Amino acid sequence: MKKLVAFLTLFIMSLGISNAEITKEELVLSHFKDRFEKLGLPSALKGEEYKRVLDEYESSKPNALWKNDEYEKLASLRWKYCKKGLYEACQRLGEQYMLGVGVERDLTLASELMAYNQLNSEYEYLKLRSSEMVGLGSEIYENKLNSEDALRVVRSMLVEFLEKCGEEKTDKPYCLAFFMLSDVVPNHLTKTSKGILAVDVAWGLMLDDKFAPQLASAIKYYNAVWSYKSSSANENLPNQSSSKKSGEFSRDDSKGVVIDSTYKLMWEDGTNIFNGTWDETKRHCQNLNFAGFSDWRLPTRFELLSITDDSRYNPATYKVFKNTKPTPYWTSTKSANNSREAFFVNFDLGTGGWFDVSAPTSVRCVRDY
Structure with a gap:
């Protein structure tokens, strides 16, 4: 929460909103509650309704749009589901606005969309992703990077994280950082001479036992996502509420x-x-x-x-x-x-x-x- 507050407060102050009588946390929460309403964002989805809408969203194949470089269509899809209260759609849309991928770059809007995820998500991975991307957005903002320079810097970070991911002695989560950035940087900036995309390399890490501890939060999140995905109706389903011993x-x-x-x-x-x-x-x-x-x-x-x-x-x-x-x-x-x-x-x-x-x-x- 500290990184979120530090970054988002910059934007709030830039709008001339300041009050020494209240804390930064109160300022952030008050500001963003109002901003969410103006953006048309409802209360975040929960429970079975969240699962249903997430399944519907995933069935629209956002990952295929990303891999096919259809970023404008992807932004439109994410806006649709963000406005239904699907916080991960808001997070990913915020990432597009942070770098101007398929949309006109808007760091303020990016911060608001990612804040919606940070303040509503129930998943460790999504909160961590929001925190890291907010930190990245803060660096872009503070260094006054234009869109081209921001993309260049983030691509450089992607390459660095992948190189350090393979180092045996490091205790920093470079693999997880690479995984997060792999589908943030546009594909044409990550494709190798053999046509391999960073996102493909990232998912390969998920299948390698060596990297599993670093990627545990992502694995648990995507396991939950996949479990909501429509499947054969005639399965012999055991009672999932049973406590297994x-x-x-x-x-x-x-x-x-x-x-x-x-x-x-x-x-x-x-x-x-x-x-x-x-x-x-x-x-x-x-x-x-x-x-x-x-x-x-x-x-x-x-x-x-x-x-x-x-x-x-x-x-x-x-x-x-x-x-x-x-x-x-x-x-x-x-x-x-x-x-x-x-x-x-x-x-x-x-x-x-x-x-x-x-x-x-x-x-x-x-x-x-």
């Missing part, structure tokens, strides 16, 4: 299986872990004859997420499972919006996401017990 599992070492007495499932847990595309792993489970049973299948995303243990890392599953790689595992859940994507659970942190079905990934088969 290791005592609900039992292991049969002689057969290499784990039995879940809560959801009535039997899990394959042998030493041979199959790896393949989504289609290959689906066929593997359907054809599997293991522990005396032949009715194995791919687990749904909720079934596979139910065996993750948030208190453990590498692998993030209950100790009763003895053979788990800290890598992504396929589920049977395919995206309702993209037939080329299926849901995976990564057992490094126990989080999940969407992969292209052609990606080689591990599998843990399950059967009804």
Whole structure:
């Protein structure tokens, strides 16, 4: 909050608003409450309505607009959802205004939009992102950088962060900083000679166990986003409100299986872990004859997420499972919006996401017990 207050107060003072009788925090909150109303921003979305609108927003494919350099269309989309109370849309729109990407640069408006996210978001990653971008905006403002110079400086920072991300001995979150900036700097300024975009490199970091601790807040946030995404309606959904405890599992070492007495499932847990595309792993489970049973299948995303243990890392599953790689595992859940994507659970942190079905990934088969 301190960095937010310090930066935003500059703008408030520049407008001639000053009062020694009140604190900077009170000044900021009072000013921005009024500004949010003038911008047509409602109370931020919460609960199920937030999830519904976020799913609707993501289904409009803002990431595809970014990768296709359709920045004006992206700004229009973000304005639409920002004015519905979706705070991450406001944050990302503020970043566009900060650098003038697809819009006319406006640092005051940028600060107001990012403040809306900072003051309303329930996610650590979004608050952290807002704080860092506000700090960046403060530097641009204080150094009176024009749009061209600001883009040059931010691109230089992006390159520096990626170089330092790979350094083993640094304890600073350069990888997370690179991840945040990767989809802020326009693609034509980040594309390599081989056509690789910074945003592609950034998402590659998400799949590398070495960088997982730095990116934990981002991984948790995107896992939540992906979990709201529309999926197959005919899934066998376990009760997600149940509190999962290791005592609900039992292991049969002689057969290499784990039995879940809560959801009535039997899990394959042998030493041979199959790896393949989504289609290959689906066929593997359907054809599997293991522990005396032949009715194995791919687990749904909720079934596979139910065996993750948030208190453990590498692998993030209950100790009763003895053979788990800290890598992504396929589920049977395919995206309702993209037939080329299926849901995976990564057992490094126990989080999940969407992969292209052609990606080689591990599998843990399950059967009804």
